[in-house]
Amino acid sequence: MSDVVTAPPLTLPDRLSSIDEPVKSIRTPAAVRYTYSPGQAPSEFLYKVAQKQLTGRKCPQCTKVYIPPRETCPTCGVTTLPDIIDLPDVGTVTSFCVVNVQFYGQAMEVPYVGALILIDGSDIPLMHLLQEVDVETVHMGMRVEAVWVDEGDMGPTLESIKYFRPNGEPDADWNSYKDNV
Amino acid sequence: MERVAIVGTGQTKHTSTRGDVSIGGLVREAALRALADADMTWDDIDAVVIGKAPDFFEGVMMPELYLADALGAIGKPMFRVHTAGSVGGSTAIVASELVSSGVHERVLTLAFEKQSESEAMWALSFAIPFQPPMHAGAGGYFAPHIRSYMQRSKAPDHIGILVALKDRLNACKNPYAHLHEKDATFESIKDSIMLWDPIRYSETCPSSDGAFAMVLTNEKGGDDAAAAGRPPAWVKGTAMRSEPTMFAGRDQVSPLGGQLCSKDVYAQAGITNPRAEVDVVEMYVPFSWFEPMWLENLGFCEEGEGWRLVEDGVTEMTGDLPVNCSGGVLSTNPIGASGMIRFGEAAMQVRGQCGEHQIDGVRTAVGHAYGGGSQFFAMWVLGSEKP
């Protein structure tokens, strides 16, 4: 390989020649605190989640139901989606992956399944975990239901759903989710 | 519109940790090489445009402010572009427009990432409250869409391995690439740990420190370089497209944004049959399966056929549409720089500067970058002849 590739060696000026070991790096911890605002539509959604109710919002123009609801429709640019639709906590797996290694910030036991789940009545899949399932059997079209955390741990977060698990129903009809694969 | 010529390129040796240079030192290394290649000094440069991915990766907000001195930009116009993963590409496009608009004659453009400073992996995945949790990280975001591609196209399971093997072995011919896995084999890749099924460890991009710089000039600058025996690469077309991250019915396997971006840039360059008319492609492939997916998305083959090109060896250096002779993102990935490395390697191919990974007689090359949730696209077409 070419010598040109590496950086030229470090040479100290004469007045610093008494230094044996130049400082090569410094560690400077930096922390900044932020208070995040989810926005009004996501806030309402999360309060409902805390009550074990999933909801979606329908765009008046394209009629798609978004979950988690958003303030605007990302394709139409419509600024408010006033229709709030109650949704069940069951859906269809539209795609998935099997995670085999721990990565930063995760405390799950591997292997585990991350899945895109199309909640019944909505038009966009939600990403969540699939558990209580043999990873080999996970497939597109699988019908799943939410498993919620204990009452005392419920809160305005999608983590109030611990994970989804197969609910034993026969696979969803391809037509019901083909637009989302 | 003024014609734009690339007359200099330079890059750092990419590696996981460049502990021998500061961020300023890293960018200067690439910039000085590009200037030397262009036979210019800092004083010859009218303006500087830099690009990089989120500031959280290094812990420096708006790094153009700190780097103005390092990049000889004092008293000059300088700014920084940020379009997520496609940024290296969009930065090059902005730089080319500073010249094609006639606003400047000679522009230095550079993209970098020093992922070892601060923690790029943390910055990519720290949980934002109220947003749906990303249970599986970046690879976990793309893996389900790759699975969808495999389902749609009925591609056999081993296609990803072929891509990874090709890119890793190509990288051995590129002294600047991060990974030099001379001993990579089909089996070694197949046996590597499955990270996010169907993506294996060896089919995944590394995390790198690196920078890439280019000097762009107007037509006179290009002519002067050619006369001095340093043929430029001429810009024949540039395009960018963006679409929303998530919307009902979105095709994340072959996003419309990518399709439209490629159609636009081919039209500008007068290309009607990309497969036949393009000599070499540098496309942004961070996980192996993106190669067949992008081959289809960028119009090099029909939908569902991308994997066949891979299997038939079409995208090997010996094939008729070599892809990622540099080793690609799979072998080198300083995130903010990766897009510009694609754009720059395309220029190097046209200019005959690729050494062992050079394809003979390149007249037309394509550079491609994408970012976000496959939603930001940037491309350019370069030629050895003036447009």
Place this chain on the structure above:
Amino acid sequence: MRDVAIIAFAQTKHRRSYEGTSEVEFLAPVLQEVQAKAGLEKKDIDFVCSGSSDYLAGQAFSFVVTLDAYGPWPPITESHVDMDGAWALYEAWVKMQTGKIDTALIYAYGKSSPGSIRRVLTRQLEPYYTQPLWPDSVALAALQARVGLDAGTWTEEQMAEVAATSRRNAKGNPFAQVVDDAEPATLLSKDYFVDPLRVHDCPPITDGAAAVIMVAGDKAKELTDRPAWIRGIDHRIDPAALGVRDLTVSPSAQLAAEKAGVADGNVDVAELHAPFTHQEIILRNALGLGDGVDVNPSGGALAANPVMTAGLIRFGELADRISRGEADRGVAHATSGACLQQNLVAVLEGE
């Protein structure tokens, strides 16, 4: 150079905090409004460019989510700078000069309320020697103010005058945040906040958003009676290290003003992005603005300072005044970095 004009401007009512509202929520109405004012729809917009900051939002890739407020479908040509929206405007202006686009929508937004803005802005500084000391934005501005006071370049009275004028002017601006009738003497009677700066010398902490529509050539005349034409635009940068610069002057602002042709004609109005009172004085000097110039009739950044947006707002405010016939020729300015490190200057003119 192609003639390019600003033909529409919209902004939020700037507030200390839009807590409870997301960036998308408060930006979306601004985008709708500016398109309506221009008489254009998404399909008529050739290019979208935005300015915002990940560090301000506390989120990597923060601008990606906010783009949804525009509704980029079918796919659009779009770009972004992690800088003040004035530089996004510059990027769009350059693209117009290539002839590839004729219309552009530029937007910018910033919420300072989520984090401590003074602390966040320390992350803009050189990372090895300066950042670890956490010198906040107000302290650095105070340091600069001290240099000028000691050198006799400005006085505390002059600084208070700037503040009083800004607040008084803001009475005519329904979007401004800091508005009152305080006399300089009253302001001067307050204690120091960060010596030698008092609260009135500093910008407010603001959440806000703004958007501008630019159109090239004759199309601008079709859409509005009196477009605000960009006659010249340039930007320059000074060294990052404060000790290397004379902090009482701004070479980059002066050079940008020269290149933009500020002195080529009369300046009626100047909208200067000066977050601190003494900085307005520096900029007046650097741009060669005499006493006859109406500086910051909107109230300027002292009346509302949505970070990453205040520079773009200067362009919008000036353009609106020209459109309304209240000014014929003016200067818009934006700054980035500590103590006026980087400056963008443009000359706008009505016909």
